[in-house]
Amino acid sequence: xxxNAFRGGRRYWILLGVWVLLILLGLVxxxxxxxxxxxxTGMSRDVTWGLYIAQFTFLVGVAASAVMVVLxxxxxxxxxxxxxxxxxxxxAVSAVVMCGLFIFVDMGQPMRxxxxxLYPTLNSMMFWDMVALSGYLVLNFVIGMxxxxxxxxxxxxxxxxxxxxxxxxxxxxxxxxxxAFLYSGLEARPFWMTAILAPRFLASAFASGPALLVLLALIxxxxxxxxxxxxxxxxxxTIVTYAMAINLFFVLVELFTALYSNxxxxxxxxxxxxxxxxxxxxxxxxMWVCELLTVGCVVLLLVPNVRxxxxxxxxxxxxxxxxxxxxxxxxxxxxxxxxxxxxxxxxYAPTPPEIAITVGVYAVGxxxxxMLYKMVLSVRERLEVT
Amino acid sequence: MDQNRRSFxxxxxxxxxxxxxxxxxxxxxxxxxxxxxxDAAASPIQWAMVIDVRKCLKKxxxxxxxxxxxxxxxxxxxxxxxxxxxxxxxxxYEHVFADQAHEHTEAVMKxxxxxxxxxxxxxxxCVRVCPTRAxxxxxxxxxxMMDMHRCIGCRYCIAxxxxxxxxxxxxxxxxxxxxxxxxxxxxxxxxxxKGVVEKCNFCADRIRLAAKPVPACVEAANSVPGGQGAxxxxxxxxxxxxxxxxxxxxxxxxxxxxxxxGPNVFYIV
Numbered sequence: 216x217x218x219n220a221f222r223g224g225r226r227y228w229i230l231l232g233v234w235v236l237l238i239l240l241g242l243v244x245x246x247x248x249x250x251x252x253x254x255x256t257g258m259s260r261d262v263t264w265g266l267y268i269a270q271f272t273f274l275v276g277v278a279a280s281a282v283m284v285v286l287x288x289x290x291x292x293x294x295x296x297x298x299x300x301x302x303x304x305x306x307a308v309s310a311v312v313m314c315g316l317f318i319f320v321d322m323g324q325p326m327r328x329x330x331x332x333l334y335p336t337l338n339s340m341m342f343w344d345m346v347a348l349s350g351y352l353v354l355n356f357v358i359g360m361x362x363x364x365x366x367x368x369x370x371x372x373x374x375x376x377x378x379x380x381x382x383x384x385x386x387x388x389x390x391x392x393x394x395a396f397l398y399s400g401l402e403a404r405p406f407w408m409t410a411i412l413a414p415r416f417l418a419s420a421f422a423s424g425p426a427l428l429v430l431l432a433l434i435x436x437x438x439x440x441x442x443x444x445x446x447x448x449x450x451x452x453t454i455v456t457y458a459m460a461i462n463l464f465f466v467l468v469e470l471f472t473a474l475y476s477n478x479x480x481x482x483x484x485x486x487x488x489x490x491x492x493x494x495x496x497x498x499x500x501x502m503w504v505c506e507l508l509t510v511g512c513v514v515l516l517l518v519p520n521v522r523x524x525x526x527x528x529x530x531x532x533x534x535x536x537x538x539x540x541x542x543x544x545x546x547x548x549x550x551x552x553x554x555x556x557x558x559x560x561x562x563y564a565p566t567p568p569e570i571a572i573t574v575g576v577y578a579v580g581x582x583x584x585x586m587l588y589k590m591v592l593s594v595r596e597r598l599e600v601t
Numbered sequence: 602m603d604q605n606r607r608s609f610x611x612x613x614x615x616x617x618x619x620x621x622x623x624x625x626x627x628x629x630x631x632x633x634x635x636x637x638x639x640d641a642a643a644s645p646i647q648w649a650m651v652i653d654v655r656k657c658l659k660k661x662x663x664x665x666x667x668x669x670x671x672x673x674x675x676x677x678x679x680x681x682x683x684x685x686x687x688x689x690x691x692x693x694y695e696h697v698f699a700d701q702a703h704e705h706t707e708a709v710m711k712x713x714x715x716x717x718x719x720x721x722x723x724x725x726x727c728v729r730v731c732p733t734r735a736x737x738x739x740x741x742x743x744x745x746m747m748d749m750h751r752c753i754g755c756r757y758c759i760a761x762x763x764x765x766x767x768x769x770x771x772x773x774x775x776x777x778x779x780x781x782x783x784x785x786x787x788x789x790x791x792x793x794x795k796g797v798v799e800k801c802n803f804c805a806d807r808i809r810l811a812a813k814p815v816p817a818c819v820e821a822a823n824s825v826p827g828g829q830g831a832x833x834x835x836x837x838x839x840x841x842x843x844x845x846x847x848x849x850x851x852x853x854x855x856x857x858x859x860x861x862x863g864p865n866v867f868y869i870v
Contacts, residue, residue: 259683323754323796403763
C-alpha cells in the first residue's frame with residue numbers, strides 16, 4: 216500500500232522536493248546547533264523555552280483534534296465523515312512526528328534521549344507526555360493503516376481494530392491534557408498554574424485542528440479528484456465555530472480571574488502580553504492581532520450564510536489557525552517566563568537558525584503528511600475506476 | 602491504637618494508589634505521597650544555611666563568596682548576561698523577597714544586595730519534574746544533587762524552580778573558565794559540557810567527608826574582615842548546631858514560603 220507514495224506525477228515530486236530541501240536546510244542549522252549548543256537560539260537564562268516547545272504545544276493540539284472526526288464517525292455512525300476520517304488520523308500521525316522532533320531539537324543533550332526510558336520517572340509529567348504521545352502515534356498509525364487496507368480490499372475492517380478506535384478517543388483527550396499538566400503543575404509559574412489550561416488547550420485544539428483539516432480537504436479537492444463532500448466540510452465548520460467560541464469564553468474566564476483578583480503574580484504576565492511590562496512589549500501587537508482574529512472569527516463563523524460559502528470558510532479557517540498559532544505557538548510558552556522568578560523581564564525572539572530548524576521540522580511533518588495522503592488518494596482513485 | 606489505624610489507612614491508601622499507577626494523575630499522586638511522607642523525615646542530616654543580610658551589605662563579603670564558590674566548582678564567566686552560569690550571586694532585596702518588600706521597607710534594605718543560591722528545598726520542585734532523575738534529594742544529608750552525565754538538557758527543572766537558582770550551559774563552558782599561567786583550571790571539580798543544567802550543590806563533595814563541614818562560600822565570607830558570621834552552615838536535625846542556635850534566637854525569613862517547597866536557606870534581615 217505504501218508503495219503508492221513512491222509513484223506519482225511531476226507536481227507530486229516537486230512538492231516532495233520542496234519538503235526535502237527545507238529539511239536539508241534545517242539539518243544544516245541543526246548541525247550548527249549540535250556543535251555550538253543552544254546558544255544559537257534566542258533562548259536565554261530567563262526564557263529557557265522558546266519556539267521549539269511552543270510548536271510542540273501547538274502541534275499536540277493539531278494531533279488531538281483527529282478525535283473530532285473519529286468520534287462522530289465511529290461513536291455516532293456519522294457517515295458523512297467516511298472519507299475524512301483517514302485524513303484526520305494521518306494528520307494526527309504527522310503532527311505527533313513533529314511533536315517528537317520539536318522536543319528532540321530542544322534538548323541540550325539529544326544523544327541522551329534514551330535516558331527518559333532508561334530511568335522512567337513516574338512523578339515527571341514529561342515521562343507521561345512521552346507515553347501519551349508515542350501511544351497516540353502507534354494507535355493512529357495502526358488504526359489508519361488497517362482500516363484503510365480494509366477499504367482498499369473492499370472488506371470490513373477486522374474486529375480487533377474497533378477497541379483500538381474506542382481507546383484512541385479518550386487517548387486523544389489525554390495527550391493534550393497531559394501536555395497542559397506539563398505547565399499547569401508548576402508553582403513557580405503563576406501564568407501557567409491555572410486549572411483552565413487543559414480545557415483551554417483542548418478547546419483551541421478542537422478549533423485549529425479541524426480548521427486545518429478543512430483547508431487540507433479543500434486543497435485536495437482543488438488539485439486532485441478527492442471530494443470529501445459538502446456536508447463533511449460544513450460539519451467541520453460547525454465544530455470549528457463552537458470550539459472557537461468555547462476557546463474565547465475560556466480566555467475571558469482566565470482574564471477575569473487574574474485581573475479582578477488583581478494579584479501581582481497573576482496580573483504581570485497579562486500586562487506583559489497586552490500592554491507591556493517594564494517597557495517590554497514585544498508580544499503585545501501579536502496578542503492584539505490574535506484576540507481581534509479570535510473575536511472576528513467567532514462572530515463571522517456564527518453567521519450561517521458566511522460559514523456556508525466555502526471561499527469565506529477557507530479564509531476564516533486560515534485565520535483561526537493563525538490566531539491559535541499566535542496564542543499557543545508564540546505567546547503561551549514565553550509568557551510563562553515573564554517576569555522571571557527574580558523579577559526580570561527578558562524579551563525573547565527566535566534567531567534565524569532557530570527558525571530554519573523549526574521550518575525543517577515542519578517540513579518533515581508535511582513530507583510524512585504528503586506521502587500518507589498520496590497513498591490514500593491513489594488507492595481511492597483506483598477503487599473508483601474499477 | 603489511633604496511630605496504628607492511621608498508618609494502616611495510609612499504607613492501604615498507598616497500595617491502592619500503587620495498583621492504579623498506570624494513570625498519570627495517580628502516578629504522580631502516588632509518588633507525591635511517598636515524597637511527602639518518607640523522604641523528608643528519613644534524612645538523618647539536613648544541611649541548611651543562614652545568611653545575615655546586613656553582614657553581607659559589604660561588597661567584598663559577597664564577592665568573596667561568589668569568587669570562592671565559582672573557583673571551587675570551575676564555574677565559567679560568560680560575558681553575555683543572558684547565558685551566565687551562576688551558583689551563588691547577588692540580587693536586589695525587592696526581587697529576592699518580592700512577597701515581603703513594600704513601599705515602606707526600611708531604608709537600608711531598599712535596593713539592598715542579597716546573596717541568593719539554591720535553597721536545597723525539603724520538597725524540591727526541580728526533583729519532582731525531572732524526567733530522568735538527573736537531579737535528586739540526597740537521602741543522607743538532604744542536599745539537592747545534580748548528575749551532569751545523566752541530564753538530557755530539557756530545562757524542565759529551570760521552569761519548575763521558583764528561585765531562578767538553576768543555570769543552563771547554552772554553550773561550551775570550558776572556554777570561559779579563567780586558567781592560571783600554567784593553563785591549569787582553578788580546581789579539580791569536573792567541568793561541564795554544553796547542554797546540561799547546573800546549580801549550587803552545598804559543596805556536596807567537600808562537606809561529605811569533612812569533620813567540620815564548611816562550604817567554600819561560608820569559609821570565604823568568614824575570612825573577609827567584617828564578614829565573620831555572614832553565612833552560617835549547619836545541620837537542622839542537630840539541635841546543638843550553629844544554625845539551629847541562630848534560628849532559635851533570631852527572626853529569620855525564607856524565600857517564597859507560601860509555595861510549600863520548604864527552602865533550607867534562611868535570611869536574617
